[in-house]
Amino acid sequence: MALAIILALVLYLSCQIEAQLLVGFYNGSCPMAESIIREEVRKAFFKDKGIAPGLLRAHFHDCMVRGCDGSLLIDSVPPNKAEKDGAPNGITLRGLEVVDCAKDRLEKECKGAVSCADILAYAARDSVVITGGRYWDVPAGRRDGRISRAAETIDIPAPFQNLDEITAAFAKKNLSQDEMIALSGAHTIGRSHCTSFSNRLYNFSPANSQDPSLDRLFAAQLKQQCPLNPRGNVDPYLVVSMNMSPGHFENSYYRDILAHRVVFTSDQTLVTSPESLSEVEDYAFNEQEWQNDFVDAMIKMSQIEVLTGTAGEIRSNCRVINP
Numbered sequence: 642m643a644l645a646i647i648l649a650l651v652l653y654l655s656c657q658i659e660a661q662l663l664v665g666f667y668n669g670s671c672p673m674a675e676s677i678i679r680e681e682v683r684k685a686f687f688k689d690k691g692i693a694p695g696l697l698r699a700h701f702h703d704c705m706v707r708g709c710d711g712s713l714l715i716d717s718v719p720p721n722k723a724e725k726d727g728a729p730n731g732i733t734l735r736g737l738e739v740v741d742c743a744k745d746r747l748e749k750e751c752k753g754a755v756s757c758a759d760i761l762a763y764a765a766r767d768s769v770v771i772t773g774g775r776y777w778d779v780p781a782g783r784r785d786g787r788i789s790r791a792a793e794t795i796d797i798p799a800p801f802q803n804l805d806e807i808t809a810a811f812a813k814k815n816l817s818q819d820e821m822i823a824l825s826g827a828h829t830i831g832r833s834h835c836t837s838f839s840n841r842l843y844n845f846s847p848a849n850s851q852d853p854s855l856d857r858l859f860a861a862q863l864k865q866q867c868p869l870n871p872r873g874n875v876d877p878y879l880v881v882s883m884n885m886s887p888g889h890f891e892n893s894y895y896r897d898i899l900a901h902r903v904v905f906t907s908d909q910t911l912v913t914s915p916e917s918l919s920e921v922e923d924y925a926f927n928e929q930e931w932q933n934d935f936v937d938a939m940i941k942m943s944q945i946e947v948l949t950g951t952a953g954e955i956r957s958n959c960r961v962i963n964p
């Protein structure tokens with residue numbers, strides 16, 4: 642009896658170990674993996690600075706749906722509408738071609754070794770570093786999922802949501818409100834389509850067409866960048882920078898929140914409870930504290946519901962499930 646319990650415990654523990662990701666996972670099977678990915682990110686970044694925020698966001702969106710399993714990268718094949726064509730993704734995604742380029746090279750270098758999910762996790766880290774954020778070692782060994790459904794992108798938080806709603810979306814993935822606030826600092830880089838926040842400018846509520854929590858001058862500037870067309874809509878392709886320094890990974894995002902100069906309700910809502918306000922204030926004036934908390938939260942986020950061991954597969958083309 643005692644032996645059976647010990648055996649069950651050993652089996653349980655070995656499964657636990659198998660479920661863990663490892664720093665340096667490819668040291669044996671594909672030693673060049675990390676440097677190839679870094680090189681592809683750098684090459685693409687020098688042509689288009691937008692790929693860094695694009696890849697960071699793509700990793701987040703991948704992790705929020707079925708875990709960090711590369712399911713965001715799969716193309717739709719009728720009748721299946723894949724995640725990348727879900728409402729929060731579509732035309733707002735960018736940078737995914739960098740994953741394809743890295744994958745092509747990795748397949749030549751060490752066929753079938755490196756997962757698409759890991760490529761995206763490394764590329765997200767490299768994107769933070771290349772824009773001025775802190776470096777961290779990425780635990781790896783994720784495997785690729787074989788399912789990608791647009792309908793499941795409902796798990797990705799939306800820009801019009803309030804503090805309770807976004808906190809709940811992160812809690813569903815085992816991330817705390819503190820971690821959510823640290824991760825939201827990613828909005829220090831990149832851009833937004835006007836349509837992601839135009840409700841705050843033109844049809845906020847029956848009482849206020851413009852969101853009263855928006856700084857008036859900032860709102861006027863956004864209206865100029867995102868005008869209504871003659872049909873009363875905002876052009877779906879118009880974009881604005883997230884802030885004054887959209888290429889620099891720094892804590893100005895939190896000062897922008899305090900000044901009511903952020904584009905999304907989901908950003909501004911971070912000051913609506915005493916606890917969340919105090920964290921925003923800390924990060925606004927303590928760059929190092931935020932950078933450290935951001936990295937810790939990223940390491941946790943990028944391990945959401947990962948597939949490891951023999952689960953899933955290593956896709957040979959990140960856009961297509963293996964036959």
Ligand code: HEM
Pocket residue numbers: 691693694695697698701733734735798799800801807821824825827828830831832833834835837905907
């Ligand atoms: C708190 C909940 C969040 C909401 C509601 C949210 C929503 C959005 C929206 C609506 C956009 C603009 C997309 C567009 O219109 O082009 C955006 C951009 C972005 N988000 Fe988030 N986001 C959240 C959290 C995060 C997290 C946790 C990360 C990464 C760790 C992240 C990284 C980014 C980046 C880098 C961009 C810029 C993308 C680009 O320039 O292409 N976001 N987010």
